[in-house]
Amino acid sequence: MEQDLLKNNLNGLERKLLVLLNDHKNLKQEVSALKSENGDLRSQLRMKDDQLTGFRNQIKIAKIVDNIHPEDGSVSELRKTVDDYIREIDKCIAHLSR
Numbered sequence: 001m002e003q004d005l006l007k008n009n010l011n012g013l014e015r016k017l018l019v020l021l022n023d024h025k026n027l028k029q030e031v032s033a034l035k036s037e038n039g040d041l042r043s044q045l046r047m048k049d050d051q052l053t054g055f056r057n058q059i060k061i062a063k064i065v066d067n068i069h070p071e072d073g074s075v076s077e078l079r080k081t082v083d084d085y086i087r088e089i090d091k092c093i094a095h096l097s098r
Contacts (some may be wrong), residue, residue, distance in 0.1 A: 061085075 064085065 061089075
């Protein structure tokens with residue numbers, strides 16, 4: 001009688017252990033999937049941040065261009081100013097490429 005009770009308890013523990021092991025396996029897979037998704041989302045966020053920086057730079061350049069008004073036919077002075085801006089932008093691009 002006591003052996004039957006012990007066998008039943010042992011069988012119950014085995015079933016519970018199998019359930020726990022299965023749950024643990026599933027949770028490990030879920031954690032792995034979530035880590036992968038998190039990495040993908042972080043990558044997307046970095047790309048969006050880069051795009052946002054590019055848009056901000058475009059806005060700055062547009063503001064600079066809007067502020068440049070050639071007066072008195074000073075096209076050569078305007079050309080020199082634009083060339084200076086282009087050189088500065090090239091330096092920034094080279095610095096960012098490193």
